Amino acid sequence: MIRLHEILKRDGVNSELKQVISHIMIACKEISHKLGQGDLAGILGSSVTENVQGETQKLLDVVSNDLLKKILVEDNCVKGIASEEEDYTVAGTESGKYLVLFDPLDGSSNIDVNLSVGTIFSILEAPDDSRQGDDQTIYLQNGRKQVAAGYVLYGPSAILVLTTGKGVNFFTLDRHIGEFVLTREQVKIPADTKEFAINMSNQRFWEDGMKSYINDCLAGETGPLAKRYNMRWVASMVAEVHRILVRGGIFMYPWDNREPNKPGKLRLMYEGNPMSMIVEQAGGLSTTGREHIMDVTPEGIHQRCPVMLGSKNEVEKAMGYLKD
Ligand SMILES: O=P(O)(O)OC[C@H]1O[C@](O)(COP(=O)(O)O)[C@@H](O)[C@@H]1O
Ligand SMILES: [Mg+2]
Ligand SMILES: [Mg+2]
8 A cells, every 4th residue: 555645755755845735635635524424514505605706605615715725824835825715815834835726626516416526736836035925926827837736536435636747646545544545656648539528508609619629529420520429527627637537538618708808717727727737747638729728827816718638639639620
């Protein structure tokens, strides 16, 4: 049995970063426990608040955010945090080396129906200057600067998927010992797939290239793509990315014209960048449909970005439809 901290040591991860990751895991284990309790813990349903993006927060969004925030702002290696559920960045320890950005509970609409949700996190180095941990500008680094990224999928088992830049490993929470244990090493996404994931109910709002690609997928083996495609939509990005890591696929949340000033639904800093690091470390491709997500220069911590990620050859094929 190989535990998380042994893999971090083997991969040469420094002690400060190890501490930050292990603190994130303490919060995630607590979130996993609360999810397991469900109604017994009284944490299902909506809170009375909205987040900065105008979305109604689920109670568990708030509970998960508070768990992560509390442990991280008290971590002497964390200079500050940014969260999907916080209007502003929050300062941690002034001398802290790292910034942690997170989506505390991804796939919130699945909470009440007892389906898969997750926590996504991204870790950046804090710039070596006098700016404070609540100064938003220090977080505006592109995704290539991430030193680690991961998610915990809360499904029938809780699985940590982590990269520190040396490939992607899976760790399953062993509830008997309360630790994440290595269960798959150096995961690689197959380059080809016959499975796509997109919220089809938004079809009429997409740009023409996006509509054409999906129409060609639906045309099956006699259509231009000459393949019979299958479709999945879990409505939890963590669960979709996990499926793609396990068996390949393409996941898309493209730009649409419902709110043209917002480039898509998903958030660059809490969803796009960390998932892109994981997908690219596993040999897949992660783009906005036109450029690598990790090359996007962030302008705001809550910025959105279109997402098209997964099996390399399929993502390239889909991107070809958006070129003009
Ligand atoms: O409601 P839709 O359109 O199916 O959107 C589902 C998408 O929204 C998300 O739930 C957004 O994340 P949050 O739950 O963290 O807001 C993604 O996980 C998922 O891919
Ligand atoms: Mg999310
Ligand atoms: Mg969320």
